[in-house]
Amino acid sequence: MSENIRVIENATCTFCGCVCDDQILTVDMDAKRITKVQNTCVLGRAWFTEHAHEDRPEAIIGGKEATTAEAVEAAAQILAAARFPVIYGLSDTTCEAQRQAVAIADMLGGNIDTTTSVCHGPSGIAFEGVGESTSTLGEIRNRADLVVFWGGNPAESHPRLFGRYAVTPKGMYVPNGKRDRTVVLVDVRRTKSAPVADIFIQVKPGKDFEVLWALRALVKGRPVDPGIEATTGVSLATLEDLAARMKSCRYGALLFGMGLTMTRGRHFNSGALLALATDLNRYTHFVAKPVRGHGNVTGADNVVSWQTGFPFGVNFSRGFPRFNPGEFTTVDLLSRGDADAALIIASDPASNFPRAAVERLGEIPVIVLDPKATETGRLARVAFTTATYGINVPGTVYRMDDVAIGLRPAFDSPYPSDEDVLMAIKQRLEELTGAGKGAAAVAAQGTAAGPAA
Amino acid sequence: MSALRIVNGRVYDPINDVDGEIREICVADGKIVAEAPPEAKRIDAQGMVVMPGGVDIHCHIAGPKVNLARKVQPEDHRHDVHPRTAFTRSGTGGTVPSTFATGYRYATLGYTTAMEAAVPPIGARHTLEELNDTPVIDKGFYILMGNNVLLMQFLKEGRLEDFRNAAAWWLNATKSYTLKLVNPGADGAWKGRRNANITRMDEKVPEFEVTPRQIVKALVDVAHDLGLPHPAHIHCNNLGHSGNFETTLETMRAAEGRRAHITHVQFHSYGGEPGRLPTSKAAEIAEFVDAHPNISCDVGQVMFGKSTIMTADAPLAYLLRDYTSDRRWVNADTEHESGCGIIPFDYQEKVYTHALQWAIGLELFLLSKDPWRMVLSTDHPNGGSFMSYPKLIRLLMDSEFRKRELGRVNRKAVRNSVLMDGLDREYSLQEIAIITRAGPARILGLANKGHLGAGADADITIYEENPDKELMFSAPRYVIKDGRLIIEDHEFRCDHQGRILHVAPAYDSAVEDVIRPFFEDYYSIQFDNYAVDAHYIPRNEVIPTGDDG
Amino acid sequence: MVLIAGRTSKQGTSLNAGKLKDEYREVTSTAEMNTDDMGRLGLKEGDEVRLRTAEGEVVVRCAARDAEDLPSGMIFIAYGPPSSRLMGSDTALSGMPISKNFEVEVERVGK
Secondary structure, three states, X not given: OOOOEEEEEEEOOOOEOOOOOOEEEEEEOOOOEEEEEEOOOHHHHHHHXXXXXXXXXXXXXXXXXXXXXXXXXXXXXXXXXXXXXXXXXXXXXXXXXXXXXXXXXXHHOOEEEEHHHHOOHHHHHHHHHHEEEEEOHHHHHHHOOEEEEEOOOHHHHOOHHHHHHHOOOOEOOEOOHHHHOEEEEEEOOOOOOHHHOOEEEEOOOOOHHHHHHHHHHHHOOOOOOOOHHHHHOOOHHHHHHHHHHHHHOOEEEEEEOHHHHOOOOOHHHHHHHHHHHHHHOOOOEEEEEEOOOEOOHHHHHHHHHHHHOOOOOEEOOOOOOEEOOOOOOHHHHHHOOOOOEEEEEOOOHHHHOOHHHHHHHHHOOXXXXXXXXXXXXXXXXXXXXXXXXXXXXXXXXXXXXXXXXXXXXXXXXXXXXXXXXXHHHHHHHHHHHOOOHHHHHHOOOOOOOOOOO | OOOEXXXXXXXXXXXXXXXXXXXXXEEEOOEEEOOOOOOOEEEEOOOEEEEEOEEEEEEOOOOHHHHHHHHHOHHHHOOOEEOOOOOOOOEEOOOOOOHHHHHHHHHXXXXXXXXXXXXXXXXXXXXXXXXXXXXXXXXEEEEEOOOOHHHHHHHHOOOHHHHHHHHHHHHHHHOOOEEEEEOXXXXXXXHHOOOXXXXXXXXXXXXXXXXXXXXXXXXXXXXXXXXXXOOOEEEOOOOOOOOOHHHHHXXXXXXXXXXXXXXXXXXXXXXXXXXXXXXXXXXXXXXXXXXXXXXXXXXXXXXXXXXXXXXXXXXXXXXXXXXXXXXXXXXXXXXXXXXXXXXXXXXXXXXXXXXXHHHHHHHHHHHOOOHHHXXXXXXXXXXXXXXXXXXXXXXXXXXXXXXXXXXXXXXXXXHOOOOOOOOOOOOOHHHHXXXXXXXXXXXXXXXXXXXXXXXXXXXXXXXXXOOOHHHHHHOOOEEEEOOEEEEEOOEEOOOOOOOEEEOOOOOOHHHHHHHHHHHHHHOOOOHHHHOOOHHHOOOEEEOOOOOOO | OEEEEEOOHXXXXXXXXXXXXXXXXXXXXXXXXXXXHHHHHOOOOOOEEEEEOOOOEEEEEEEEEOOOOOOOOEEEEEOOHHHHHHOOOOOOOOOOOOOEXXXXXXXXXXX
């Protein structure tokens, strides 16, 4: 390690939706590497230490090394020529970059979608049908005396969720921390999160909806048939006990994960849980919170929502935003073969999408922005190496509870940020498509000449 | 920047006592000037009315609560599209438009300044991001402090210096405009006492032993002591409840002669018994406001049709849920700062309470003797969308139209209002200019807005005269912002970015030594990461705070 | 059997090192089954199994879990390219493919 060490306090980790902003980074400025991380979890440590400087080309076009500028030109040409360009990903980049991505989609009449559509998109759809009673994480920390984790394994996916926010910490009205709380875990298998729970409830796979609906009935004082046990694997007595605890707590919280959204029923499962939390507000104060995966998927939701009115799966082909999950969500657009070009930012759909969608990605020109080499990067026509948000690049991210937090980068990167690349592509597209004729008159920041003739 | 010379228009500039005279207005370098350079572009405003740009003193257009309201009801906006143009971004409308559409649509109405009325301080960063994506208009926001836990603690302990310095710290940390109170003191009951509420001004709030009256007085005093251009902005307790006019009067009395702004006062002007149908107490409220020059109000007019209830008054939103067939409800608690409730809503002419609310708003406008202190708002989108302002203006200016509209609404509500009792008053153009421009600007303490005197910001709207006032005010011929012609001949000519207007009152930075430990013990975000930095105010203007308020 | 793909610690840490690297590949190619099921299928820890759906098939290695933790009939795998290859693309107009609790055929590879 060199002598040139810098310590950064209050840094923000963006690996998962916990977005812990109390990280202390020890940085070797010469080696461009974070050598030590305090206040972090195993995932955060890997996030910070593994995103060191890698010697990679600025860009790759058609398998050959190229400069960023050349890649911008190639990318703009692809997008300008496309009839159905789709932009996807965005959950591991800053809001500043996300805003540029939406601007490009708007200009092109393209499609924009984020990893939300394959994460808590169903919860977003359920939200549109039910609403949601929710809170910032600090409320759960300070008030929740009953915390129910459903369909998630925070011990492995969000390790500090227990320790920093929802279980262990002492709070204003929970002065003894975990001792003042009852923790319930509901899942199909006993995971590493189970030891944290006072009560573990094992549900048969695909039966969460039935359990949630039964709880809704019990909360409202309606009878439930004991046959529920054969269907769901959960006894009526267990459900009655849980319903009673939920009604009698002072401040309850339901934190839920992919176990509800990624299984049969999807938004109906999420909707049942959200409805249960809403129902409970007749008796006490109860909130629900979808536990978001990537560091800035919540930012993507927020940016797309405020700029278009809709959270994900947005299409601009008619000159204005339209929203329709299943039609304008990326898995569907790819699987049906609708998309004829793709701009993938900070995401790896080639690894995570179903086969038909991945096949389409192999058939169309794909542009990728990513700090690291990925499967998607390998099949891309144009691949940009970009700097890593939160480690090299400043900006804004949103924690899972919609709290916006700034980033404190550790060291510079020789690569451009996602925002830089997207702005460059946008500018070139304005020239190519003439879409920004007015943009010349506008310029940035209110300077420049008067009206066009 | 280009210069302009507007000639032949009838100018309405109440702050400078210009009432419909034909005057020349000159613009250079973004400001109104006495004389424009010879190369100035000439705008012939023959047959047109020239006013300062509109100023919306209370609306909900940006921030965490607004975005939740956008997300929860895609059907609200999907049929009201806002296509992109060569200069402007696309978006969607409805009662909670997307950010670009919000800015463009305000501009389309000739409004050039709007204030987001309720943001929990931890949501300032988000709100600024949205405001930075809200084009054309200048904007600011108010931070929710009437349920701030740390401030409650200081108040309970009698630590008034810390209270004042902390409030000032918060205004600086968030780049906001003033201190907002919503249902003061009630959060603790809602979050901590199983969804209870506070209903009396002298009721002690849970855990802190202070009363809403004390909270109101303390924040009114702080706004005064800090010399804020706009006083404490207050959404009184008991919004919407029958009989609540008493609470409103008590709240106004709690200001003890100091400036206070009572917002959307229509919702707080009800007589009748709690739990029974409301009656109108608009006359009593208007009379009190007229007699107390320290009090200002915006009306919060209800307009029939779709609205969205979005409020920091969480208990109210939950209560309203039972009155809608749409059972959607969003509740969002913000640690130590606020609550929030959202309900898609619909005001219907035939429903007694809705019709009465509509009538009460009109009564307040028509009974008020001082339009400078009873200004126009619909509490967008709670009472209705800002896009309904032109129709509201017509209701105020055209008594025949008003009578026809009265004929369509619930009869009993009409009987319980004084609108039919010879209330034929018609607002003049000058009075409209007061309630939509000059009055709000003055109440906000924005010395360079709401008028057309030399030195004012060149925010100018030029309307074509039309006997149909709704038509007239819905489509200005020209809209100028910062001296740039944004709309010409009813069409957008260019995009434009306005400024964030905020205050920076002085405070003793030693207060950070008492705020920081509170963060460490109880907040879920680091103290050092909380305050917003310059990155979020790329274009801004600090509005000065005075020594004597 | 029913397949559940989900996050694990190792999957999270190894993907930071690089998704094209060995550790991530190994982690996402490990299928957990309980000892009862493994006995039924004649499997030992580390044996290869073929998982097959209408979409395709992958060969992964098995790892043993306690029957009390992982119910019979269930396989858990850290999500990645192998699990994704088995996933159907029908989102039922939700945008979300099913990646948990879907049926797979399980077959021991080799002798």
